[in-house]
Amino acid sequence: MxxxxxxxxxxxxxxxxxxxxxxxxxxxxxxxxxxxxxxxxxxxxxxxxxxxxxxxxxxxxxxxxxxxxxxxxxxxxxxxxxxxxxxxxxxxxxxxxxxxxxxxxxxxxxxxxxxxxxxxxxxxxxxxxxxxxxxxxxxxxxxxxxxxxxxxxxxxxxxxxxxxxxxxAESLLRVAASKFEKLKRECNREAVKLCVEERQQANTGLEESEEPENVEDDDGEAAEANNSDEESEEELDLTGDTEMPLPSPSHPNISMTHLQELFGSFPSDEIDGDKAQENGSEEEYHIYEEDSDNYSEE
Structure with missing residues (x-):
């Protein structure tokens, strides 16, 4: 048909x-x-x-x-x-x-x-x-x-x-031509604006796709820092648990007062543990701030 x-x-x-x-x-x-x-x-x-x-x-x-x-x-x-x-x-x-x-x-x-x-x-x-x-x-x-x-x-x-x-129709034509040129410029600006927005969205998407790698690296660094802190704490604990040998009767020159001074010269486990935790918490907070800045930019 x-x-x-x-x-x-x-x-x-x-x-x-x-x-x-x-x-x-x-x-x-x-x-x-x-x-x-x-x-x-x-x-x-x-x-x-x-x-x-x-x-x-x-x-x-x-x-x-x-x-x-x-x-x-x-x-x-x-x-x-x-x-x-x-x-x-x-x-x-x-x-x-x-x-x-x-x-x-x-x-x-x-x-x-x-x-x-x-x-x-x-x-x-x-x-x-x-x-x-x-x-x-x-x-x-x-x-x-x-x-x-x-x-x-x-x-x-x-x-x-x-x-x-x-x-x-001459006067109507002049007015129409002027209006057309104005609308054409507006359309061109609209197209440029849309192009810029599309590029910004593309860049944002690229940053988002790359961000997990950075976050993973940061997490790895944080984990290493935490492991380092834990190892330090373990060493401190081991040091604290190590017993000094008590003087035998064969060493009469070493007095008990001198032994107490020696014990006092070692840092306290509790104080060092608090310092290690404090340092670890500061480092972890610093990493969180970096992540926070990245999200705010997006």
Whole structure:
């Protein structure tokens, strides 16, 4: 079926574009028949960034960032120029859809729904084919930021006002061009900011992946320090437990007073033990402070 093959070409179509493509193939359907054919192979959303566009069944554009090029963008004719649209509609003149998308013809309706991928404009095509700046499809702006959507919409305004077929759009064009340049600068700043944030997150992730090795080394040093303290304490305990030989009757020159002085010259086990524990606790606290500083920087 010709209609089904169209959705093999691309998964999302606007009704105007699909109708014109079928006419180019020599196919024409009544409104009711065309709708029934579409309902068998496609569906549409009543709102959102793909509003009223026919979407191939089984394909969900909200889950595919690549669908951003098929999003809808509306062009609204400025109020001062709508009298031209009224006259144009009264004359029942109609441009080809391809000419409107290529900016060779001014849209005669107050509001025209266009599809990004069909617009023949270098800036628009460059922007929609850049990697998406967000990983979710929002109801308001789809896969693009709201700033980007506003910028692209303003680009449409500039392009269509530049081909307005009657005098009177010059001042509107100057204002639109100025606004477009401002929005474009805002989008560039937004892109730079996002790039910086991504680099910071990448650096943070790298630090986090390296940190366990440092912590392990610190823990190893702490363990060695604790083992050293324990060995010192054991040596002190052994020293304290060592008994001095008591004088035998064969050594009458060594008095008990002199022996007491000798015992008093050795450091107390309890005092040295407290000092060792105190030193160990200070070293452990110092390591904890280093870890604390690292976490606060992240």
């Amino acid at each position: 010709a209609v089904s093959r169209m959705f093999d070409e691309k998964p999302i179509w606007s009704k105007n574009s699909l109708t014109e493509r079928l006419l180019d193939k020599g196919l024409s359907f009544s409104h009711g028949m065309f709708r029934r054919l579409l309902s068998r192979i496609a569906y549409y959303f009543s709102s959102g960034p793909f509003q009223r566009f026919w979407i191939k069944k089984g394909y969900d554009p909200r889950k595919d960032p690549g669908s951003r090029i098929y999003q809808r963008i509306d062009y609204r004719v400025p109020v001062p120029l709508r009298s031209f649209c009224d006259t144009y509609s009264a004359d029942k003149l109609k441009h080809k859809w391809g000419d409107i998308c290529a900016f060779r013809a001014f849209p005669y309706k107050f509001q025209t729904s266009l599809q990004f991928v069909e617009l023949i404009d270098d800036y628009i095509q460059s922007e929609i084919n850049k990697p998406p700046m967000q990983d979710t499809c929002t109801f308001e702006s789809g896969w693009f930021s709201l700033n980007k959507i506003n910028c692209l919409r303003q680009r449409l305004m500039v392009r269509y006002l530049s081909i307005f077929p009657k005098p009177g």
